[in-house]
Amino acid sequence: MALAKSASHNVIASEPQLADLIRQIQAADRVALDTEADSLHSYREKLCLVQISAPSALILSNVEGSRGTASKVALPDGKPGLAASGGCVAASTSLGMTVQSVCDFIVDPLSNLDLEPLRQALEPREIVLHAADYDLRMLRRGLNFTASRIFDTVIAVRLLGIREFSLGALVKRFFGVELHKHSQKANWALRPLPPRMLKYAVDDVHYLLPLAAKLDEELERVHRRDWFQQSCGRAIELAAAERERIQDELWRIAGAGTLDPHMGAVLRALWQWRETEAELADRPPFHILQNRELLKAAESFTSGHVPDYKHFSAHRRQTFREAAKIALQSPQSEWPVMRRRSGARPTEEMRRRADQLRERRDKSAAQLGLEPSFIASRGALEAIAADSARATALLVPWQRELIGMEELRCSLHR
Numbered sequence: 001m002a003l004a005k006s007a008s009h010n011v012i013a014s015e016p017q018l019a020d021l022i023r024q025i026q027a028a029d030r031v032a033l034d035t036e037a038d039s040l041h042s043y044r045e046k047l048c049l050v051q052i053s054a055p056s057a058l059i060l061s062n063v064e065g066s067r068g069t070a071s072k073v074a075l076p077d078g079k080p081g082l083a084a085s086g087g088c089v090a091a092s093t094s095l096g097m098t099v100q101s102v103c104d105f106i107v108d109p110l111s112n113l114d115l116e117p118l119r120q121a122l123e124p125r126e127i128v129l130h131a132a133d134y135d136l137r138m139l140r141r142g143l144n145f146t147a148s149r150i151f152d153t154v155i156a157v158r159l160l161g162i163r164e165f166s167l168g169a170l171v172k173r174f175f176g177v178e179l180h181k182h183s184q185k186a187n188w189a190l191r192p193l194p195p196r197m198l199k200y201a202v203d204d205v206h207y208l209l210p211l212a213a214k215l216d217e218e219l220e221r222v223h224r225r226d227w228f229q230q231s232c233g234r235a236i237e238l239a240a241a242e243r244e245r246i247q248d249e250l251w252r253i254a255g256a257g258t259l260d261p262h263m264g265a266v267l268r269a270l271w272q273w274r275e276t277e278a279e280l281a282d283r284p285p286f287h288i289l290q291n292r293e294l295l296k297a298a299e300s301f302t303s304g305h306v307p308d309y310k311h312f313s314a315h316r317r318q319t320f321r322e323a324a325k326i327a328l329q330s331p332q333s334e335w336p337v338m339r340r341r342s343g344a345r346p347t348e349e350m351r352r353r354a355d356q357l358r359e360r361r362d363k364s365a366a367q368l369g370l371e372p373s374f375i376a377s378r379g380a381l382e383a384i385a386a387d388s389a390r391a392t393a394l395l396v397p398w399q400r401e402l403i404g405m406e407e408l409r410c411s412l413h414r
Contacts, residue, residue: 010105011198018113021105024054025121030151031055032102032128032208035138036188036201043278043285047142048188050107050118051205053128102209104202109142110189119145126151128212130167130204132232136239147236153208155231156215159224161369171207174214179203227398234396252339253291259298261335262328267298268336269327273320288316301328346386353408354385360404368402375402384408 012018025031036049109115126149129135139145157165164170168179183200193201219225251271259267271294278285289297289309300307301324312320346354358381365372376384380394381403391405 010103012105012107012113013111015113018107018115018118021052021054021107022117022121024056024103025052025118025125028055028125030126030128030209030212031122032205032212033122033135033139034130034201034205034208035135035142036204037138038187038189040185040284041187042189043282045138046189047109047138049201050109050139050143051201052105052107053102053205053209054105055209056101056103102206104206106198106201110191115143119143123148125149128153128208130154130170130208132235133239136236140240146240150232150236151212151216152232152235153211153215155235156212156219156228158371158374159228159231160215160218160222161371163371167204167207170211174211175207177207227396230396230398253294255291255295257339259295259338260302261332261338263298263302264338265330265335266301266324266327267294269323270294270297270320273323277316277319297324346382350382350385354382357381357385357403357408360407361402364402375399 010017010021012021032053034051035047036051037045038048039045107113107115107118122145127147128151130152131154132147132150132152136147136150139147153167153170154165157170162170162173164173168181171177171179180200180203183197186197186200188197188201190197216225219228251268253267253271256264256267270289274285274288274294277288281288293307293309297307306321308317357376358378361375361381362372364370365375376395376399383394384391384403384405388405388408391400395403395405
């Protein structure tokens with residue numbers, strides 16, 4: 001089923017429309033992207049929408065074409081600015097023409113469109129994103145897309161010392177517009193999507209290009225453009241890296257380390273039962289039973305009590321109890337080895353180094369107006385204090401400089 005049509009933005013529903021979008025992307029060096037997925041509503045998260053904002057060409061102000069309608073609004077200071085909804089945004093010129101700044105599009109990855117040409121068009125371009133990691137991972141999974149250059153607005157504003165960096169806060173700060181987040185937890189796999197959800201989706205990308213332009217100027221003014229590029233490059237690397245997940249260890253949820261081996265065996269069995277139920281129902285595992293309830297259930301079964309949940313069907317209740325019973329009757333040789341938090345205690349020398357790094361970081365943060373944790377987290381400082389060779393993997397050059405890595409290396413070689 002197709003997405004609903006809306007007059008306020010452009011829904012790509014055919015090959016010719018996609019070809020028009022690709023030509024517009026190819027004419028630009030920088031485009032903005034956002035994604036929507038269904039992680040709160042399905043067992044296997046999937047890419048459901050790709051929102052794209054691209055610079056527009058010079059067109060006649062009274063022409064309504066296939067790529068949307070130009071619109072003009074005024075910001076609080078009286079200057080032409082961005083419309084509060086999607087579509088093409090424009091400012092008038094003295095020539096009776098309209099120079100459009102951005103035009104917004106929604107692409108449906110769940111449709112039958114071949115999106116390989118879109119991936120190819122996007123790859124060489126700088127991609128503007130807000131908090132890039134999740135979107136980059138979803139785009140890689142859903143489109144096999146890996147960005148070569150990004151402009152992460154969150155990294156930019158944090159380098160400028162701005163502490164409120166949600167998209168809503170930034171749009172309010174720079175454009176005087178209040179974004180409504182009513183569809184944040186909605187099911188984006190629904191078809192057709194109602195107009196209010198499509199508007200929400202477009203709002204998430206609509207302001208990114210002009211926001212990036214403003215942030216670009218500020219980064220140049222404070223001479224932090226190089227720092228920004230270093231951090232964006234690292235963000236691309238981290239998003240492209242596969243997160244190692246040992247399948248036999250996934251059941252070790254938070255709190256599992258406090259259980260004895262027999263309880264651990266029950267917890268493992270209940271976790272595996274929950275995965276099976278979630279996959280069959282195509283729902284996230286927490287919809288079946290939340291982690292804290294899994295832990296309580298393992299403890300209850302082991303102590304001789306049978307927990308029950310009103311939302312379970314008769315069949316689900318039966319398989320739940322059977323999974324626990326099999327684990328309870330399993331031989332001790334099959335119980336898991338329960339591991340508490342590993343790692344050697346830091347030595348006095350490690351603590352001294354960590355304190356020195358923290359002092360340098362905090363001093364740099366105060367001088368530059370940055371959040372200390374944005375320069376280096378506590379965990380990163382402690383890891384570097386234990387093994388200075390880890391600094392390169394954990395921090396980019398500007399961060400290493402601000403915590404005084406050179407001084408640390410010198411002190412280690414005296």
